[in-house]
Amino acid sequence: MTDHTTDPATEAFVAHRNLLFTVAYEMLGSAADAEDVLQETWLRWVGADVEQVGDQRAYLVRITTRQALNRLRAMKRRREAYVGQWLPEPLITTPDVAEDVELAESMSMAMMLVLESLSPTERAVFVLREVFEVGYEEIAEAIGKSTDAVRQIAHRARRHVGARRPRRTASPSETRAALESFRRAIETGNPQDLLDVLAPDVVLLSDGGGIKKAALRPVIGAEKIVRFWFGGSAQVEATISWEPTVVNGGPALAVHVGGELDGVLAVRVEDARITGLYFVRNPEKLTHVTSETPLTLR
Numbered sequence: 240m241t242d243h244t245t246d247p248a249t250e251a252f253v254a255h256r257n258l259l260f261t262v263a264y265e266m267l268g269s270a271a272d273a274e275d276v277l278q279e280t281w282l283r284w285v286g287a288d289v290e291q292v293g294d295q296r297a298y299l300v301r302i303t304t305r306q307a308l309n310r311l312r313a314m315k316r317r318r319e320a321y322v323g324q325w326l327p328e329p330l331i332t333t334p335d336v337a338e339d340v341e342l343a344e345s346m347s348m349a350m351m352l353v354l355e356s357l358s359p360t361e362r363a364v365f366v367l368r369e370v371f372e373v374g375y376e377e378i379a380e381a382i383g384k385s386t387d388a389v390r391q392i393a394h395r396a397r398r399h400v401g402a403r404r405p406r407r408t409a410s411p412s413e414t415r416a417a418l419e420s421f422r423r424a425i426e427t428g429n430p431q432d433l434l435d436v437l438a439p440d441v442v443l444l445s446d447g448g449g450i451k452k453a454a455l456r457p458v459i460g461a462e463k464i465v466r467f468w469f470g471g472s473a474q475v476e477a478t479i480s481w482e483p484t485v486v487n488g489g490p491a492l493a494v495h496v497g498g499e500l501d502g503v504l505a506v507r508v509e510d511a512r513i514t515g516l517y518f519v520r521n522p523e524k525l526t527h528v529t530s531e532t533p534l535t536l537r
Contacts, residue, residue, distance in 0.1 A: 248285050251295045258296070258371075259303045261342075265366045266307040266359075267314065268327035268351050270527045279306045297377055304363055304381040311359040322449030324457065326517055327351040328524040329486045329503045336488040343488030344408050345370045348517040349507040351487070352444075353403045357396055364389055365396040409508035415483070415490040417508045422481045422492060425472070430465050437461040438512040448521030451502070464516070486528070493528065494518075503528055 245253075252259075259280060263273035280302045292298045318325050327348060336343055344350055345366070354362050363382055367373040375393070379386045409417075417436055424432035443464045447453030458467050472479060477497030484493045484503070491505040503525065507515030519525065 248287075248289045251289065252281060252284055252299065255296055255299050259299055261346075262300060262303050262366065262371065263307045264330070265345060265351075265354070265370060266304070266362055267311055268355065269314070269524075270328045270330055271523075272310055272314065273307075276303060276306045276310055297373075300367070300371075300373065301377070301381040304367065304378075308359055308363055308382065311362065315359065322447075323453055323455040324444045324446050325355075326444060326446035326519050326524075327487075328527065329491070329505065329519050330527050332485055332488050334485065336485075339488075340408070342370065346487040347489055347507070348487060348505040349405055349515055350400075352517075353400055356403065357399060360384075361392055361396040361399070364392045365400060368393050369397065369400075405507055405509060405514075407509060411490055413511060414506065414508045417511060417513050418483070418490055418492055418504075418506060421506070421513060425468065425481070428469070430469065433465050433468070434461050436513055437464060438509065438514045441512075441514050441516065443467065443516040443518065445518040446521050446524070448523060450522055451520035453518070453520055484528075500525055500528065 256277065259277055260273055263276040264270055267273055267276070280299065283302050283306075284299060287298075289295070329348075330346075332346070336346070354365065357365060360382060364378055367378050367381070368375070373381075375386050375389050378384075378393075379389045382389070384392070420436040421433065424430075424436060439461050440459070441461050441464060443454065443458040445453035445458075452471075454467065458464050475496060479501075480495045480498075481504075482493045482495065484491050486503055486505050489505065491503055493500060494502045494504060502518055502520040505517045505519075506513045507517075
């Protein structure tokens with residue numbers, strides 16, 4: 240007779256796995272690296288005396304934070320040599336993520352890029368405190384700082400993020416409407432319709448990772464983006480299609496060329512117009528988009 244019981248260490252880890260993955264992903268911006276952090280967390284967790292751990296969630300979050308911090312410091316150096324613009328790895332997420340407004344905003348491409356401008360320690364404190372409401376004492380233990388120091392870091396990180404985050408978060412319906420207008424303008428080849436949905440100072444960031452063709456620097460301004468987009472599309476002989484999807488808790492478009500996934504386009508919308516375009520084409524960052532199972536977070 241087969242014993243289907245699960246040991247306490249495995250049960251606890253599985254129960255908190257979605258939370259741990261989200262913490263690691265928001266700190267790193269990379270699902271692949273977040274998965275590696277979870278593996279490292281698991282190895283340390285099974286080596287601990289689980290029965291003596293009073294708060295298993297806090298203990299696991301602490302291990303995950305420490306491993307993610309170590310990896311983030313190494314990644315900062317690696318990204319300095321990255322070819323072109325670096326964008327977070329997009330994740331297909333379940334509808335419940337969009338319903339959690341704070342989580343959806345913190346995972347958006349726009350906010351993830353703001354988090355990139357923080358130091359590793361500031362990012363860890365901001366994510367734990369502002370997104371997951373972890374107590375200052377618990378954060379202090381996780382990052383090896385005093386509680387007073389953590390409060391100061393949190394204040395500095397909030398001020399930094401507040402100065403750079405979007406003024407107003409668009410609702411999913413507003414974002415879907417802007418994306419639909421964008422898609423129609425592209426498919427009909429109408430430059431004026433595209434100009435109408437883009438804010439004058441809109442910015443396009445595209446990430447090909449040196450593998451796929453992409454703009455090496457930001458493209459700034461509606462007219463430049465229109466020329467860039469239609470000029471690039473004209474060079475593609477295969478059929479291009481755009482499919483609505485949900486990425487990082489918000490509406491997005493999956494771009495297929497000749498029936499194959501070519502990239503994911505996420506946007507930032509303010510006052511019904513697109514102010515930011517984030518186009519990920521690096522195939523190494525599209526593995527979680529091709530997955531048929533959306534991620535459930537928290």
